[in-house]
Amino acid sequence: MLLKKREVSSKQRVLEMIERRLPKSHAKYDNFQEMLRRTRAGYAGEQRVDKEWQEVYLQHAHHLPIETIVVSANPSMIMSPTFLSQPIIHVSGLAERVEQLFKQHQQVYLSENDLSELSTHILKMHTPTQWTLDIKVDELxxxxxxxxxxxxxxxxxxxxxxxxxxxxxxxxxxxxxxxxxxxxxxxxxxxxxxxxxxxxxxxxxxxxxxxxxxxxxxxxxxxxxxxxxxxxxxx
Ligand SMILES: [Zn+2]
Known part of the structure:
Protein backbone atom coordinates (compact mmCIF):
# COMPACT_ATOMS: atom_id res chain seq x y z
CA MET A 1 0.00 0.00 0.00
CA LEU A 2 1.33 3.44 -0.93
CA LEU A 3 0.48 5.94 1.78
CA LYS A 4 1.98 9.00 0.13
CA LYS A 5 -0.02 9.98 -2.92
CA ARG A 6 2.25 10.77 -5.87
CA GLU A 7 1.75 14.38 -6.95
CA VAL A 8 3.14 16.57 -9.70
CA SER A 9 6.09 18.43 -8.13
CA SER A 10 6.19 22.19 -7.68
CA LYS A 11 9.18 22.16 -10.05
CA GLN A 12 7.05 20.62 -12.82
CA ARG A 13 4.17 23.03 -12.17
CA VAL A 14 6.49 26.04 -12.36
CA LEU A 15 8.16 24.76 -15.54
CA GLU A 16 4.75 24.15 -17.16
CA MET A 17 3.80 27.73 -16.31
CA ILE A 18 7.12 28.91 -17.82
CA GLU A 19 6.36 26.95 -21.00
CA ARG A 20 3.15 28.98 -21.39
CA ARG A 21 4.41 32.33 -20.13
CA LEU A 22 8.03 32.80 -21.14
CA PRO A 23 8.35 34.19 -24.68
CA LYS A 24 9.87 31.56 -26.98
CA SER A 25 12.51 34.10 -28.03
CA HIS A 26 13.88 34.26 -24.46
CA ALA A 27 17.50 33.09 -24.16
CA LYS A 28 16.63 30.52 -21.47
CA TYR A 29 13.48 29.14 -23.11
CA ASP A 30 15.13 26.03 -24.56
CA ASN A 31 16.90 25.25 -21.27
CA PHE A 32 13.61 25.34 -19.41
CA GLN A 33 11.96 23.17 -22.07
CA GLU A 34 14.71 20.58 -21.63
CA MET A 35 14.36 20.78 -17.85
CA LEU A 36 10.59 20.25 -18.20
CA ARG A 37 11.10 17.27 -20.49
CA ARG A 38 13.41 15.63 -17.93
CA THR A 39 11.11 16.44 -15.02
CA ARG A 40 8.12 14.93 -16.83
CA ALA A 41 10.16 11.84 -17.70
CA GLY A 42 11.15 11.56 -14.02
CA TYR A 43 7.52 11.77 -12.93
CA ALA A 44 6.49 9.14 -15.47
CA GLY A 45 9.28 6.90 -14.13
CA GLU A 46 8.06 7.35 -10.56
CA GLN A 47 4.52 6.43 -11.62
CA ARG A 48 5.90 3.34 -13.35
CA VAL A 49 7.64 2.27 -10.11
CA ASP A 50 4.49 3.03 -8.04
CA LYS A 51 2.50 0.74 -10.34
CA GLU A 52 5.02 -2.05 -9.87
CA TRP A 53 4.89 -1.61 -6.09
CA GLN A 54 1.12 -1.92 -6.05
CA GLU A 55 1.41 -5.29 -7.73
CA VAL A 56 4.10 -6.45 -5.34
CA TYR A 57 2.01 -5.49 -2.33
CA LEU A 58 -1.14 -7.20 -3.51
CA GLN A 59 0.49 -10.57 -3.00
CA HIS A 60 2.16 -10.05 0.37
CA ALA A 61 1.38 -8.59 3.76
CA HIS A 62 4.61 -9.08 5.72
CA HIS A 63 6.68 -6.44 7.45
CA LEU A 64 10.14 -5.74 6.24
CA PRO A 65 13.11 -4.09 7.87
CA ILE A 66 14.31 -1.03 5.98
CA GLU A 67 16.34 -1.82 2.89
CA THR A 68 17.46 0.83 0.42
CA ILE A 69 17.44 0.22 -3.31
CA VAL A 70 17.63 2.67 -6.19
CA VAL A 71 14.96 1.64 -8.70
CA SER A 72 15.41 2.96 -12.21
CA ALA A 73 12.48 3.16 -14.62
CA ASN A 74 14.64 4.27 -17.53
CA PRO A 75 14.52 1.46 -20.14
CA SER A 76 17.79 2.58 -21.71
CA MET A 77 19.74 2.51 -18.45
CA ILE A 78 23.06 0.68 -18.85
CA MET A 79 24.60 -0.84 -15.74
CA SER A 80 28.34 -0.40 -15.95
CA PRO A 81 30.44 -2.89 -13.93
CA THR A 82 31.21 -0.25 -11.27
CA PHE A 83 27.51 -0.19 -10.34
CA LEU A 84 27.03 -3.94 -10.09
CA SER A 85 27.92 -4.01 -6.40
CA GLN A 86 25.48 -1.13 -5.67
CA PRO A 87 21.82 -1.61 -4.72
CA ILE A 88 20.54 -0.37 -8.08
CA ILE A 89 17.97 -2.30 -10.08
CA HIS A 90 15.69 -1.77 -13.05
CA VAL A 91 11.97 -1.54 -12.24
CA SER A 92 11.29 -4.83 -14.06
CA GLY A 93 13.34 -6.62 -11.38
CA LEU A 94 11.53 -5.04 -8.42
CA ALA A 95 9.05 -7.84 -7.71
CA GLU A 96 11.79 -10.48 -7.81
CA ARG A 97 14.01 -8.43 -5.53
CA VAL A 98 11.25 -7.93 -2.99
CA GLU A 99 10.53 -11.67 -3.11
CA GLN A 100 14.18 -12.33 -2.20
CA LEU A 101 13.96 -9.86 0.69
CA PHE A 102 10.85 -11.57 2.04
CA LYS A 103 12.73 -14.87 2.09
CA GLN A 104 15.75 -13.23 3.71
CA HIS A 105 13.74 -11.51 6.48
CA GLN A 106 11.13 -13.86 7.95
CA GLN A 107 10.86 -12.19 11.32
CA VAL A 108 8.13 -9.59 11.94
CA TYR A 109 9.82 -6.58 13.57
CA LEU A 110 6.94 -4.18 13.95
CA SER A 111 3.35 -4.77 14.97
CA GLU A 112 0.56 -3.50 12.74
CA ASN A 113 -0.02 -0.72 15.27
CA ASP A 114 3.62 0.38 15.47
CA LEU A 115 3.79 0.43 11.71
CA SER A 116 0.70 2.59 11.43
CA GLU A 117 2.02 5.04 14.06
CA LEU A 118 5.38 5.24 12.36
CA SER A 119 3.83 5.95 8.97
CA THR A 120 1.61 8.72 10.39
CA HIS A 121 4.68 10.28 11.98
CA ILE A 122 6.72 10.15 8.76
CA LEU A 123 3.86 11.58 6.67
CA LYS A 124 3.51 14.46 9.14
CA MET A 125 7.21 15.29 8.84
CA HIS A 126 7.01 15.69 5.07
CA THR A 127 7.31 19.26 3.80
CA PRO A 128 7.32 19.63 0.01
CA THR A 129 10.04 21.81 -1.50
CA GLN A 130 8.78 25.01 -3.07
CA TRP A 131 10.66 25.38 -6.29
CA THR A 132 11.42 28.90 -7.52
CA LEU A 133 13.03 30.25 -10.64
CA ASP A 134 15.60 32.85 -11.50
CA ILE A 135 13.19 34.67 -13.83
CA LYS A 136 11.62 38.07 -13.22
CA VAL A 137 7.84 38.28 -13.27
CA ASP A 138 7.92 41.03 -15.91
CA GLU A 139 9.71 38.67 -18.31
CA LEU A 140 6.57 36.51 -18.35
ZN1 LIG B 1 -6.50 32.16 -30.04
Whole structure:
Protein backbone atom coordinates (compact mmCIF):
# COMPACT_ATOMS: atom_id res chain seq x y z
CA MET A 1 0.00 0.00 0.00
CA LEU A 2 1.33 3.44 -0.93
CA LEU A 3 0.48 5.94 1.78
CA LYS A 4 1.98 9.00 0.13
CA LYS A 5 -0.02 9.98 -2.92
CA ARG A 6 2.25 10.77 -5.87
CA GLU A 7 1.75 14.38 -6.95
CA VAL A 8 3.14 16.57 -9.70
CA SER A 9 6.09 18.43 -8.13
CA SER A 10 6.19 22.19 -7.68
CA LYS A 11 9.18 22.16 -10.05
CA GLN A 12 7.05 20.62 -12.82
CA ARG A 13 4.17 23.03 -12.17
CA VAL A 14 6.49 26.04 -12.36
CA LEU A 15 8.16 24.76 -15.54
CA GLU A 16 4.75 24.15 -17.16
CA MET A 17 3.80 27.73 -16.31
CA ILE A 18 7.12 28.91 -17.82
CA GLU A 19 6.36 26.95 -21.00
CA ARG A 20 3.15 28.98 -21.39
CA ARG A 21 4.41 32.33 -20.13
CA LEU A 22 8.03 32.80 -21.14
CA PRO A 23 8.35 34.19 -24.68
CA LYS A 24 9.87 31.56 -26.98
CA SER A 25 12.51 34.10 -28.03
CA HIS A 26 13.88 34.26 -24.46
CA ALA A 27 17.50 33.09 -24.16
CA LYS A 28 16.63 30.52 -21.47
CA TYR A 29 13.48 29.14 -23.11
CA ASP A 30 15.13 26.03 -24.56
CA ASN A 31 16.90 25.25 -21.27
CA PHE A 32 13.61 25.34 -19.41
CA GLN A 33 11.96 23.17 -22.07
CA GLU A 34 14.71 20.58 -21.63
CA MET A 35 14.36 20.78 -17.85
CA LEU A 36 10.59 20.25 -18.20
CA ARG A 37 11.10 17.27 -20.49
CA ARG A 38 13.41 15.63 -17.93
CA THR A 39 11.11 16.44 -15.02
CA ARG A 40 8.12 14.93 -16.83
CA ALA A 41 10.16 11.84 -17.70
CA GLY A 42 11.15 11.56 -14.02
CA TYR A 43 7.52 11.77 -12.93
CA ALA A 44 6.49 9.14 -15.47
CA GLY A 45 9.28 6.90 -14.13
CA GLU A 46 8.06 7.35 -10.56
CA GLN A 47 4.52 6.43 -11.62
CA ARG A 48 5.90 3.34 -13.35
CA VAL A 49 7.64 2.27 -10.11
CA ASP A 50 4.49 3.03 -8.04
CA LYS A 51 2.50 0.74 -10.34
CA GLU A 52 5.02 -2.05 -9.87
CA TRP A 53 4.89 -1.61 -6.09
CA GLN A 54 1.12 -1.92 -6.05
CA GLU A 55 1.41 -5.29 -7.73
CA VAL A 56 4.10 -6.45 -5.34
CA TYR A 57 2.01 -5.49 -2.33
CA LEU A 58 -1.14 -7.20 -3.51
CA GLN A 59 0.49 -10.57 -3.00
CA HIS A 60 2.16 -10.05 0.37
CA ALA A 61 1.38 -8.59 3.76
CA HIS A 62 4.61 -9.08 5.72
CA HIS A 63 6.68 -6.44 7.45
CA LEU A 64 10.14 -5.74 6.24
CA PRO A 65 13.11 -4.09 7.87
CA ILE A 66 14.31 -1.03 5.98
CA GLU A 67 16.34 -1.82 2.89
CA THR A 68 17.46 0.83 0.42
CA ILE A 69 17.44 0.22 -3.31
CA VAL A 70 17.63 2.67 -6.19
CA VAL A 71 14.96 1.64 -8.70
CA SER A 72 15.41 2.96 -12.21
CA ALA A 73 12.48 3.16 -14.62
CA ASN A 74 14.64 4.27 -17.53
CA PRO A 75 14.52 1.46 -20.14
CA SER A 76 17.79 2.58 -21.71
CA MET A 77 19.74 2.51 -18.45
CA ILE A 78 23.06 0.68 -18.85
CA MET A 79 24.60 -0.84 -15.74
CA SER A 80 28.34 -0.40 -15.95
CA PRO A 81 30.44 -2.89 -13.93
CA THR A 82 31.21 -0.25 -11.27
CA PHE A 83 27.51 -0.19 -10.34
CA LEU A 84 27.03 -3.94 -10.09
CA SER A 85 27.92 -4.01 -6.40
CA GLN A 86 25.48 -1.13 -5.67
CA PRO A 87 21.82 -1.61 -4.72
CA ILE A 88 20.54 -0.37 -8.08
CA ILE A 89 17.97 -2.30 -10.08
CA HIS A 90 15.69 -1.77 -13.05
CA VAL A 91 11.97 -1.54 -12.24
CA SER A 92 11.29 -4.83 -14.06
CA GLY A 93 13.34 -6.62 -11.38
CA LEU A 94 11.53 -5.04 -8.42
CA ALA A 95 9.05 -7.84 -7.71
CA GLU A 96 11.79 -10.48 -7.81
CA ARG A 97 14.01 -8.43 -5.53
CA VAL A 98 11.25 -7.93 -2.99
CA GLU A 99 10.53 -11.67 -3.11
CA GLN A 100 14.18 -12.33 -2.20
CA LEU A 101 13.96 -9.86 0.69
CA PHE A 102 10.85 -11.57 2.04
CA LYS A 103 12.73 -14.87 2.09
CA GLN A 104 15.75 -13.23 3.71
CA HIS A 105 13.74 -11.51 6.48
CA GLN A 106 11.13 -13.86 7.95
CA GLN A 107 10.86 -12.19 11.32
CA VAL A 108 8.13 -9.59 11.94
CA TYR A 109 9.82 -6.58 13.57
CA LEU A 110 6.94 -4.18 13.95
CA SER A 111 3.35 -4.77 14.97
CA GLU A 112 0.56 -3.50 12.74
CA ASN A 113 -0.02 -0.72 15.27
CA ASP A 114 3.62 0.38 15.47
CA LEU A 115 3.79 0.43 11.71
CA SER A 116 0.70 2.59 11.43
CA GLU A 117 2.02 5.04 14.06
CA LEU A 118 5.38 5.24 12.36
CA SER A 119 3.83 5.95 8.97
CA THR A 120 1.61 8.72 10.39
CA HIS A 121 4.68 10.28 11.98
CA ILE A 122 6.72 10.15 8.76
CA LEU A 123 3.86 11.58 6.67
CA LYS A 124 3.51 14.46 9.14
CA MET A 125 7.21 15.29 8.84
CA HIS A 126 7.01 15.69 5.07
CA THR A 127 7.31 19.26 3.80
CA PRO A 128 7.32 19.63 0.01
CA THR A 129 10.04 21.81 -1.50
CA GLN A 130 8.78 25.01 -3.07
CA TRP A 131 10.66 25.38 -6.29
CA THR A 132 11.42 28.90 -7.52
CA LEU A 133 13.03 30.25 -10.64
CA ASP A 134 15.60 32.85 -11.50
CA ILE A 135 13.19 34.67 -13.83
CA LYS A 136 11.62 38.07 -13.22
CA VAL A 137 7.84 38.28 -13.27
CA ASP A 138 7.92 41.03 -15.91
CA GLU A 139 9.71 38.67 -18.31
CA LEU A 140 6.57 36.51 -18.35
CA UNK A 141 3.42 37.06 -20.40
CA UNK A 142 0.41 38.40 -18.50
CA UNK A 143 -3.27 37.64 -18.93
CA UNK A 144 -5.47 34.70 -19.90
CA UNK A 145 -3.60 33.06 -22.77
CA UNK A 146 -5.23 31.24 -25.68
CA UNK A 147 -4.53 27.50 -25.77
CA UNK A 148 -5.56 27.37 -29.47
CA UNK A 149 -2.84 29.91 -30.26
CA UNK A 150 -0.05 28.08 -28.37
CA UNK A 151 -0.42 30.60 -25.52
CA UNK A 152 0.99 33.33 -27.77
CA UNK A 153 -2.12 35.54 -27.65
CA UNK A 154 -4.20 36.85 -24.78
CA UNK A 155 -7.95 36.64 -24.38
CA UNK A 156 -9.90 39.82 -23.64
CA UNK A 157 -12.82 39.90 -21.26
CA UNK A 158 -15.93 41.60 -22.66
CA UNK A 159 -19.68 41.09 -22.29
CA UNK A 160 -19.20 38.18 -19.89
CA UNK A 161 -16.92 36.19 -22.19
CA UNK A 162 -13.19 35.62 -22.67
CA UNK A 163 -12.40 35.97 -26.36
CA UNK A 164 -9.01 35.47 -28.05
CA UNK A 165 -7.69 38.65 -29.64
CA UNK A 166 -6.18 36.56 -32.44
CA UNK A 167 -8.39 33.56 -33.33
CA UNK A 168 -11.59 34.95 -31.77
CA UNK A 169 -12.34 31.67 -29.97
CA UNK A 170 -14.11 31.86 -26.62
CA UNK A 171 -12.59 30.08 -23.64
CA UNK A 172 -13.94 30.91 -20.21
CA UNK A 173 -11.65 28.31 -18.56
CA UNK A 174 -8.56 30.24 -19.63
CA UNK A 175 -8.97 32.58 -16.66
CA UNK A 176 -8.59 29.67 -14.22
CA UNK A 177 -5.36 28.49 -15.80
CA UNK A 178 -4.13 32.09 -15.76
CA UNK A 179 -4.89 32.43 -12.04
CA UNK A 180 -3.11 29.13 -11.43
CA UNK A 181 -0.10 30.65 -13.21
CA UNK A 182 -0.41 33.94 -11.32
CA UNK A 183 -0.19 31.97 -8.07
CA UNK A 184 3.12 30.45 -9.21
CA UNK A 185 4.42 33.75 -10.58
CA UNK A 186 3.43 36.23 -7.88
CA UNK A 187 1.87 34.53 -4.87
CA UNK A 188 -1.27 32.95 -3.51
CA UNK A 189 -3.36 36.12 -3.18
CA UNK A 190 -4.56 38.79 -5.57
CA UNK A 191 -6.20 42.22 -5.15
CA UNK A 192 -8.78 43.74 -7.48
CA UNK A 193 -6.10 46.12 -8.86
CA UNK A 194 -3.64 43.25 -9.50
CA UNK A 195 -6.42 41.27 -11.16
CA UNK A 196 -7.23 44.17 -13.51
CA UNK A 197 -3.58 44.75 -14.31
CA UNK A 198 -2.89 41.07 -14.99
CA UNK A 199 -5.96 40.51 -17.18
CA UNK A 200 -5.99 44.01 -18.71
CA UNK A 201 -9.51 44.79 -17.53
CA UNK A 202 -10.48 48.48 -17.07
CA UNK A 203 -13.62 48.05 -15.02
CA UNK A 204 -13.19 47.60 -11.28
CA UNK A 205 -16.78 46.40 -11.11
CA UNK A 206 -16.26 43.69 -13.74
CA UNK A 207 -13.15 42.47 -11.89
CA UNK A 208 -15.10 42.48 -8.63
CA UNK A 209 -17.82 40.28 -10.12
CA UNK A 210 -15.34 37.85 -11.68
CA UNK A 211 -13.50 37.51 -8.37
CA UNK A 212 -16.73 37.14 -6.43
CA UNK A 213 -17.89 34.34 -8.72
CA UNK A 214 -14.72 32.39 -7.93
CA UNK A 215 -15.77 32.25 -4.26
CA UNK A 216 -12.21 32.67 -3.01
CA UNK A 217 -11.70 33.34 0.65
CA UNK A 218 -10.94 37.05 1.11
CA UNK A 219 -9.02 39.01 3.73
CA UNK A 220 -9.02 42.79 4.33
CA UNK A 221 -11.49 45.40 3.14
CA UNK A 222 -11.92 47.83 0.23
CA UNK A 223 -8.71 48.49 -1.73
CA UNK A 224 -6.68 46.19 0.53
CA UNK A 225 -8.98 43.25 0.02
CA UNK A 226 -6.96 40.20 -0.98
CA UNK A 227 -8.47 37.09 -2.52
CA UNK A 228 -6.76 33.81 -1.69
CA UNK A 229 -6.23 31.81 -4.88
CA UNK A 230 -7.07 28.17 -4.19
CA UNK A 231 -4.63 25.41 -5.15
CA UNK A 232 -7.20 23.20 -6.85
CA UNK A 233 -8.29 25.58 -9.63
CA UNK A 234 -7.61 23.08 -12.39
CA UNK A 235 -9.22 20.04 -10.78
ZN1 LIG B 1 -6.50 32.16 -30.04
Missing amino acids: KKGALCSHCHFDHALRYAHGKWRCSNCQSIDNQSMLLALHDFRLMVGNNITNAQFRDFFDIDSEKAAYHLLKKLQFEAIGVNKNRKYIITTNLLE
